[in-house]
Amino acid sequence: MDIDQNTALLELMDELRRVAEVTAVEWPGTIDADELTQEISLRLLRDRQATTVTDLAGRQRRRGLYRMAQQIASDYRNDYDHFSGNYNYSTREVREMLDNGVLVEAGDGHDPAPLDLRAAFAELEREHASYAAALVARYVHCVPMSRPNERKGVQRGADKLTELMNRLGRARQQDYTEGPGSRTALPARQSPYLVAQEEQRSFA
Incomplete structure (x- = not known):
């Protein structure tokens, strides 16, 4: 030794x-x-x-x-x-996607990561609306986060968003492993914010 x-x-x-x-x-x-x-x-x-x-x-x-x-x-x-066959996102990866405008741009549909983030963001709005609002302010409207509590809200929002992305990924993998019909279908949820973004793009 x-x-x-x-x-x-x-x-x-x-x-x-x-x-x-x-x-x-x-x-x-x-x-x-x-x-x-x-x-x-x-x-x-x-x-x-x-x-x-x-x-x-x-x-x-x-x-x-x-x-x-x-x-x-x-x-x-x-x-x-x-x-x-599953994938766990890190908060660093999630923050990089947010920095790159994933909440604003639709993407090409080939990369599953933005799709996972958008689905998780819809859940975040439902479960933790204040965190979702903090992320929209920071990454969509580019509002400076000068106060410690504002920065903390963004940090916690990104952490929770990462957790939700990984939760959805595990549920998707379980659906795939167990096969169709083995789990009760979840009701479709659509983020009001993402709906507004889609409508805005449709008129662009």
Whole structure:
């Protein structure tokens, strides 16, 4: 047993756990904070990198741990995709789609991600109208989010939207696995906001 590596890992644990908690929130349904903490720890010991990371400056050390956590979460997601045929979105991917105007532009219909986001957004409007309104203000009307509570609303809205996208994906996969007729059909729900967007495009 490498005492130096283990000692260094113990010194990193508090910071490592915080990074794992942040990353787990960004990858809902993929890996939890405890699993991620364990995976990072094992990787640091396996690669004999604990002492190297400990010697880094504070911000550089956090960035290194965060990159490692992101890679592990991505690997978990890819493994899940491979064995289940399903896909888990991360909040980073969802925010990138929002930044790219997915709530405004119709898209070409070939990429399933915008379709998943729009379906989840309809659910978000129904379940958490304030979060949906915050996302519309930020990503459709480009309203500056200068207050902490406004930024927090956008962040929580993106987190909840990600959760709903993954929930819908799991339900779709279950429908596919169990076959038609094995589940009660859900009533169709259409977002009033998306309806308005479609009507606006039809008159453009």
